Amino acid sequence: MESMxxxxxxxxxxxxxxxELPLIQSFGDCPKQVREMIEAASPVLWVDPSSAANRLRSSVEALMDWEGxxxxxxxxxxxxxxxxxxRIERFKTAKPTFSKAxxxxxxxKWIGNVGSHGSVIRVLDVLDAVDILDRIIQQLYxxxxxxxxxxxEEIIARKGLPASHITSLPMPPF
Incomplete structure (x- = not known):
């Protein structure tokens, strides 16, 4: 280090x-299996970015499983x-409203492939994948x-009662 x-x-x-630092702040209704794979990338991110990339790729596999x-x-x-x-191509065909996702x-998947096959991958590359996954979770869940x-609004309209018990109250539009 030199002086300023x-x-x-x-x-x-x-x-x-x-x-470890959380990679994604809000998972919403994201499936547990997907969340666990993303969270598994966090402890190894700085030590082994390739392993973290592979775990993020596995989260995409878990997401495809969840989506059937x-x-x-x-x-x-x-x-x-x-x-x-x-599988991703089939997802795009099966659920065209999520084609951008x-x-x-x-x-x-591509970042995960690079990490999986021993190529050099940087922490910043993995963080790019995290940003993208965060957006996907927002879109899907x-x-x-x-x-x-x-x-x-829905709870207020039901006055706190479970939705299954209410048939006469109007529900807010979605």
């Missing part, structure tokens, strides 16, 4: 956080494994303040 008078600054790079996109397909009595890429999932406000 000579134009240099000390630059520190974290190697480890204890407890099969891992295998059969033809002429034979069973074949579907690649994650193919499917495109984002491909980006996370709505974590927005507007959703919370809609829930509050």
């Amino acid at each position: 008078e000579e134009g240099y600054r000390e630059h520190l790079t974290p190697q480890f956080f204890m407890p 996109i099969p891992r295998k397909w059969s033809s002429n009595g034979k069973s074949y494994n579907l690649s994650l890429h193919r 499917a495109d984002l999932l491909l980006a996370v 709505d974590t927005s303040p507007a959703r919370i406000e809609r829930k509050a």
